[in-house]
Amino acid sequence: MGKIKILNPGLLSTIQDMGRVGYQQFGMPVSGAMDSNALQVANVLVGNAATEACIEATFLGPEIEFLADAEFAVAGAVADVFLNEQAVDAYHNHRVRQGDILKFGPVKEGCRLYIAVGGGIDVPKVMGSKSTYLRGQLGGYKGRALQQGDEIQIGVSEAFQKRQLNREALVFPKKHNHIRVIAAIENVAFTMKGLKAFLNETYTVSSQSDRMGYRLNGPRIDHVAGADILSAGIANGTIQVPAHGEPIIMLADRQTVGGYTKIANVISADLPLLGQLKAGDKIRFVEVRLDEAHRLLQEQNQQIISAVSVILPKNKA
Numbered sequence: 546m547g548k549i550k551i552l553n554p555g556l557l558s559t560i561q562d563m564g565r566v567g568y569q570q571f572g573m574p575v576s577g578a579m580d581s582n583a584l585q586v587a588n589v590l591v592g593n594a595a596t597e598a599c600i601e602a603t604f605l606g607p608e609i610e611f612l613a614d615a616e617f618a619v620a621g622a623v624a625d626v627f628l629n630e631q632a633v634d635a636y637h638n639h640r641v642r643q644g645d646i647l648k649f650g651p652v653k654e655g656c657r658l659y660i661a662v663g664g665g666i667d668v669p670k671v672m673g674s675k676s677t678y679l680r681g682q683l684g685g686y687k688g689r690a691l692q693q694g695d696e697i698q699i700g701v702s703e704a705f706q707k708r709q710l711n712r713e714a715l716v717f718p719k720k721h722n723h724i725r726v727i728a729a730i731e732n733v734a735f736t737m738k739g740l741k742a743f744l745n746e747t748y749t750v751s752s753q754s755d756r757m758g759y760r761l762n763g764p765r766i767d768h769v770a771g772a773d774i775l776s777a778g779i780a781n782g783t784i785q786v787p788a789h790g791e792p793i794i795m796l797a798d799r800q801t802v803g804g805y806t807k808i809a810n811v812i813s814a815d816l817p818l819l820g821q822l823k824a825g826d827k828i829r830f831v832e833v834r835l836d837e838a839h840r841l842l843q844e845q846n847q848q849i850i851s852a853v854s855v856i857l858p859k860n861k862a
Contacts, residue, residue, distance in 0.1 A: 547613025560685035579820030583621035590618035596673035606649030616663030622655030655821035663702020701769035714852030726809035765790030782811030
């Protein structure tokens with residue numbers, strides 16, 4: 546067992562895993578990684594279970610001192626990675642010694658970095674998860690974002706084995722992003738003009754966006770009668786349209802129920818891409834069938850499994 550020390554937390558760094566599943570019926574949000582693909586491949590790079598907790602960092606990664614020998618890997622957004630002020634490859638795992646310092650440059654592509662340590666992050670599970678739920682001040686490390694001076698327990702990693710990541714397994718936002726959706730049963734609450742706007746116009750991620758949801762700016766989506774409904778369950782990627790007519794995509798820290806009409810739901814395979822979007826990024830929605838959504842998710846899961854390969858040592862002559 547060892548520890549890491551946070552010398553600088555970056556802009557927003559929290560501990561996240563795959564989320565707090567099974568408690569929405571009691572009003573508890575799921576939370577978890579915004580880009581679950583990146584979290585899983587970072588873990589696989591260091592030999593962890595794919596669902597182990599990582600540090601999720603937004604826009605600017607933390608500066609971390611290792612207080613014991615350890616192993617780390619990074620996945621997700623593209624940023625320069627420095628170990629003791631020397632640039633290292635972001636698509637490999639790395640062995641570190643006590644006293645080594647890890648830091649990052651600003652994100653160049655995407656929005657969120659995932660930092661995995663061998664043996665995992667040793668914080669208590671709350672309702673079966675290590676994920677931080679900021680609004681509820683629970684989970685993760687003391688229920689909050691990481692701060693300067695925090696010392697966090699880490700597990701014991703396996704015997705070091707050099708691994709590399711196929712970069713194509715990660716998703717990065719483009720200038721214009723196509724997000725695939727399944728139509729919601731409540732889309733009958735919208736006018737034909739509103740439905741056409743949703744599927745044919747471009748929307749922009751607003752600066753009023755966070756882990757709870759992305760507010761989108763763009764053409765108004767009109768309702769037939771009104772936006773309010775009896776409160777109903779909210780899934781990751783549910784797209785609500787309030788009375789003002791601009792859609793909101795509900796995400797990791799979403800509430801468990803909502804009282805606005807739902808026009809569609811983002812397919813699971815495109816949620817990791819959503820998690821890497823930032824204010825100003827553009828979205829066009831594309832409707833797909835449910836069977837197509839299942840096929841795309843299966844393909845993505847298979848890609849995650851094969852994303853990491855072991856680097857075998859060269860034979861000595």
